Amino acid sequence: MNLNIQRISAVTAILLLLSGCGSDSENATQVPNTQEQVDTNSGSSTVNKLAPQSGIDSQLFYGNSKHAGLGSLSNNMVIDPSDRATKKATRDSMDIRYPSINTTLTYGENNSYSNLHLETLTYVSNGTAYKVPMEKDSLTSAESQNAADTNLSSVAYQGINYLGKTNYLTVKTTTGDSLLITPDMDSTTNGINFNNKTLISSSYPSFGATVDGYIVIDDADNNKSTSNELQKCNIDMSTCTKIADVNSITKYSHGHPYSDYDITLLGDILGTTESIYISESKIYSLNKATGVVTEKATVPATSSAYALSGSDVYYIQDANIYKSTLDGVVTQLSNDSIATSCRAFTNDMVIYGDDDKMHAVAKDGSNKDSSIEISVTTKTTGQKYPFDLAIGGQYLYTTYSVDTVTGKNTFSACKLENGKKECLEDSYWSAVSAAKSGSLNYDSTYKYTPYAYIRVDTTDNYGGGALKAIDPTKALEDGITMGTIDTYNFQSFVNSKYDDDLTDSDGNIILYAKNDLDFRGDAFMMNLNKENSLVNLTNEAVPDIADINGNTGPHCHGRMCTVCHSFAGGKIYEDKTRHASAIGYNIRFDFQDGSQSILAKMRKGQGENFNVPLESIAGKNFNAVVVNEATNEDVVSSTGYYHEGLEYFNCNYCHTRAGDMRHGAPNAITIED
Numbered sequence: 001m002n003l004n005i006q007r008i009s010a011v012t013a014i015l016l017l018l019s020g021c022g023s024d025s026e027n028a029t030q031v032p033n034t035q036e037q038v039d040t041n042s043g044s045s046t047v048n049k050l051a052p053q054s055g056i057d058s059q060l061f062y063g064n065s066k067h068a069g070l071g072s073l074s075n076n077m078v079i080d081p082s083d084r085a086t087k088k089a090t091r092d093s094m095d096i097r098y099p100s101i102n103t104t105l106t107y108g109e110n111n112s113y114s115n116l117h118l119e120t121l122t123y124v125s126n127g128t129a130y131k132v133p134m135e136k137d138s139l140t141s142a143e144s145q146n147a148a149d150t151n152l153s154s155v156a157y158q159g160i161n162y163l164g165k166t167n168y169l170t171v172k173t174t175t176g177d178s179l180l181i182t183p184d185m186d187s188t189t190n191g192i193n194f195n196n197k198t199l200i201s202s203s204y205p206s207f208g209a210t211v212d213g214y215i216v217i218d219d220a221d222n223n224k225s226t227s228n229e230l231q232k233c234n235i236d237m238s239t240c241t242k243i244a245d246v247n248s249i250t251k252y253s254h255g256h257p258y259s260d261y262d263i264t265l266l267g268d269i270l271g272t273t274e275s276i277y278i279s280e281s282k283i284y285s286l287n288k289a290t291g292v293v294t295e296k297a298t299v300p301a302t303s304s305a306y307a308l309s310g311s312d313v314y315y316i317q318d319a320n321i322y323k324s325t326l327d328g329v330v331t332q333l334s335n336d337s338i339a340t341s342c343r344a345f346t347n348d349m350v351i352y353g354d355d356d357k358m359h360a361v362a363k364d365g366s367n368k369d370s371s372i373e374i375s376v377t378t379k380t381t382g383q384k385y386p387f388d389l390a391i392g393g394q395y396l397y398t399t400y401s402v403d404t405v406t407g408k409n410t411f412s413a414c415k416l417e418n419g420k421k422e423c424l425e426d427s428y429w430s431a432v433s434a435a436k437s438g439s440l441n442y443d444s445t446y447k448y449t450p451y452a453y454i455r456v457d458t459t460d461n462y463g464g465g466a467l468k469a470i471d472p473t474k475a476l477e478d479g480i481t482m483g484t485i486d487t488y489n490f491q492s493f494v495n496s497k498y499d500d501d502l503t504d505s506d507g508n509i510i511l512y513a514k515n516d517l518d519f520r521g522d523a524f525m526m527n528l529n530k531e532n533s534l535v536n537l538t539n540e541a542v543p544d545i546a547d548i549n550g551n552t553g554p555h556c557h558g559r560m561c562t563v564c565h566s567f568a569g570g571k572i573y574e575d576k577t578r579h580a581s582a583i584g585y586n587i588r589f590d591f592q593d594g595s596q597s598i599l600a601k602m603r604k605g606q607g608e609n610f611n612v613p614l615e616s617i618a619g620k621n622f623n624a625v626v627v628n629e630a631t632n633e634d635v636v637s638s639t640g641y642y643h644e645g646l647e648y649f650n651c652n653y654c655h656t657r658a659g660d661m662r663h664g665a666p667n668a669i670t671i672e673d
Contacts, residue, residue: 047478048471050452052529055436057505058118058134059088059141061099065521067543071497071512072097078121078132078141081508081525084537089132089143091125099123100157101501102183103164107208111271113163114437116448116503120183122167127151129169129181136505145187149179160202161447162211162268165501168199180214180237192237196222200265203232203288207271211235215275215288217246217261224248224259232291243291247280256579266308270442276313276326278306283313285326297328309345309363310443316341321352321361331365344390344445349416351387351395355560358383360395360416367419374416375399377560379647379654379663384411384491385564386499389429390445393417394475396453398428398491400562404646407618409461409566415475424476428463430454430490431511432472433528434503451504452528454511455479456490461614462516462566463489469528482526483534488513490524492564504528510537516565517613518542559657561611562650569600569611570651572626573670578657582671584629586610592621592641599627620645626671635671 060081063073076099078089100123105116118134129146146169154172159165169181171191179191180199198217205212213234220227225248233240249262263279273289276296281303283296299306303315303322313324314333321333321342333350338359344351349360351374358374361367374395375383380402389396395416402409413427431454438449450472459465464486470479492514502509507529514521520540527533561569568589572582587610589598598617600610621644625637642664648654654665661667 045478047480048474049480050469050471050528052507053436053451053504056115056117057136058503059132059136060118060505060508060510060525061121061132061134062510062523062525062537063099064523064538064540065512065514066097067519067521071492071514071521073099076121076123078134078143080136081505081527084525084535088141089121091123091130091143093125095124095127095152096155096157098497100159100167100169101498102166103501103503105164107163111440112438113440113448116164116434116436116438118501118503118505119164122146122157122169122183124152124155124169124171127153129171131183146183147179147181147185148187148190149173149181152179158199160199162202162204163208166202166211170194170199194237196220197231197237198261200230200263201268201275201288203291204273205289207273215243215286216240217263219261224261228261230263230286230293232288241291243286244279244284244293264306266306266313268442269311270440276308276311278313283324283326296326297324299324305339305341307342307345309350312363314342314345314350316352321350323350323363323365332368333361333363333365334359334371335368336371343387344395345443346390346395346416346445347393347441347443349390349395349419351390351416353387355382355563358387358397362419372416372419372421374414374421377653379650380404382560382562382650382653384428384562386491388445389432391432391450391472392441392444392446394472396429396432396475399423400566402614402646402649404644405619407461407615407646409614411456411459411463413455413476422476424455424457426459426465427455427457428459428491430456430467431499431502431509433509436503446500452479454490454509454528458484460486462487463491463513467526467534469526480529480531482528482530483532485513485524485534485536487517488515488522489566492516508533516567516611560650560652562653565611567611567613568617568646568649568651570655570669571657572610573657573668575670575672576667578668578670582626585635585671586627586629587669588625588627588634589617590623590625590641591617592623595620614646614649617645617649622648624651624669626669636673 059078061076061078063076066072066074075092077087099121102120104119105113121132128150130143131146132143151174152171156170157167159167171179178194180194181191196219201215202211203213216231218229218231228246230243230246231240247262248259250257251260265277268275273287275286277284281301282298285294285296300317303317305316307314316339319337319339321339323331339352340354342352351360357376359371361371384398397414399412411428412423412425413429414423432450433452434448435451453470455468455470456465466484467482468479490513507527510525522540523537525535572585574580574582587600600612621641623638623641626635654662655668
């Protein structure tokens with residue numbers, strides 16, 4: 001399938017139809033840059049351009065999609081965006097799903113910051129840790145070894161957000177020892193002994209000061225159910241001091257019990273050395289400079305889903321939202337008994353819900369009995385991923401609606417602000433880029449000052465459309481068009497790994513998008529200040545089935561398909577307990593009108609492996625049949641042609657994973673009767 005990138009100018013429209021394979025940016029599909037301002041709405045609106053930012057610029061990186069790993073990257077390439085042909089560093093394979101970005105900023109007074117930029121890129125390849133300095137004016141821009149240790153395994157990065165974000169690497173050696181590797185290490189430095197320890201956070205003598213150590217859980221006998229300690233350790237882990245005892249607790253994953261530490265770190269209070277955590281239903285303040293903990297308040301033993309916004313703790317009790325101050329003053333915020341989790345916080349609102357419905361209430365409890373309905377899922381409507389775009393006083397969200405006659409999938413980019421909802425049809429939100437200078441905000445989910453919203457307008461069924469750079473102060477107005485591309489979905493979860501760290505380099509950013517029809521995932525570069533600057537850097541070939549369904553784990557956990565995708569699809573389980581995905585099975589759609597059956601296309605993941613284009617089932621009643629891929633034999637099917645075309649395209653809406661089946665669905669889709 002060819003890649004279409006459209007150049008729009010004020011005088012004429014030129015369509016460039018280009019395609020290619022491979023990952024070399026020299027072969028990237030590109031449209032020439034232009035600074036001209038155009039009116040994309042026939043003179044009826046003004047295109048708002050962003051003023052270029054000042055501050056430190058960074059090199060950028062991108063990689064090819066690893067199709068069997070749900071948004072993973074198979075390699076990475078570091079480039080100067082003004083010279084894409086020259087690779088500053090390349091790595092053809094990685095031992096972890098993503099390279100990790102370390103960002104940094106200069107902290108000022110009253111929570112102001114400046115010079116937010118990418119500091120280093122870190123990753124592990126062939127058992128060795130590497131790093132690349134990302135500042136453009138760095139004396140060296142080449143890849144170097146991040147530690148003297150080699151033959152590393154069990155690789156895991158943990159990001160600590162403090163004056164940017166630093167990713168700390170924990171690994172195993174050939175002898176089974178655990179090591180901690182920090183981005184400032186080099187080829188002459190061995191990783192720090194980290195046996196039986198879990199990294200929780202970093203410590204510092206005062207807010208804005210240099211990190212001087214770590215907060216860890218020490219589990220000396222590697223047995224969560226026995227005595228464990230919360231500890232404050234110095235920078236080389238040579239000295240650790242006990243802060244508090246940590247007990248264990250039984251948690252559940254997909255219905256299966258497991259032991260975990262009874263401590264939940266909720267976050268830091270901005271401008272202080274205080275962290276807030278919950279243990280044994282009590283709220284504690286941890287002074288990371290001194291290692292002293294102070295009990296603050298108590299939450300109900302049956303409460304759950306704890307979160308910190310500002311200095312207040314939010315939780316769910318009896319399916320309602322509550323807020324507790326550190327002094328123990330509790331306020332009930334919602335009274336609709338539908339809360340399952342707090343999804344995001346604006347300066348003044350709490351957004352809560354799940355795939356079924358999303359609502360918002362004020363942080364002060366003023367609309368406890370009149371929560372704002374943001375979205376409700378039906379057979380043909382709902383809210384799209386992501387759910388956490390709460391930025392200052394705004395909550396951005398995207399809804400969809402499918403016309404059951406035509407198969408048209410309409411997206412709407414919506415905004416909740418000051419209790420008011422507004423939407424722009426045929427649009428959706430893609431990402432947020434941070435301002436290089438601004439103010440840190442711990443009252444909202446997004447901590448930085450936003451520089452640009454990336455919105456996709458004039459959308460097709462699958463999320464393709466015109467990518468625009470939008471002024472956050474004019475969120476639903478027009479912005480410059482960086483390029484237009486069909487079918488690729490820039491809102492897909494493949495983007496989400498780097499969304500919180502997205503800041504431009506001389507206006508340039510990199511986003512990933514997925515093609516829901518042929519499963520390609522590509523990296524794109526665009527300039528937020530230049531019209532028609534969209535470039536496909538990777539131009540990946542359409543993967544074959546073996547590439548898609550390789551050795552990978554299940555994903556989405558049975559959530560409603562349309563939260564992430566725009567097709568008729570769903571998940572198949574081995575049995576009615578719904579604990580395991582059925583590998584090696586697919587779905588065939590047989591139609592009542594006698595038209596040719598459709599064997600749904602394979603999907604990435606285990607058991608979530610089928611989809612058909614919306615238009616393929618529009619206006620047709622169908623019978624869904626589970627098919628054994630190896631033998632092509634029918635295994636189980638629905639009874640009759642009662643699935644009424646696009647009214648039943650979102651399989652997991654009716655055949656839910658957790659029970660509560662809808663519209664006559666007998667159970668989740670399984671390979672057993």
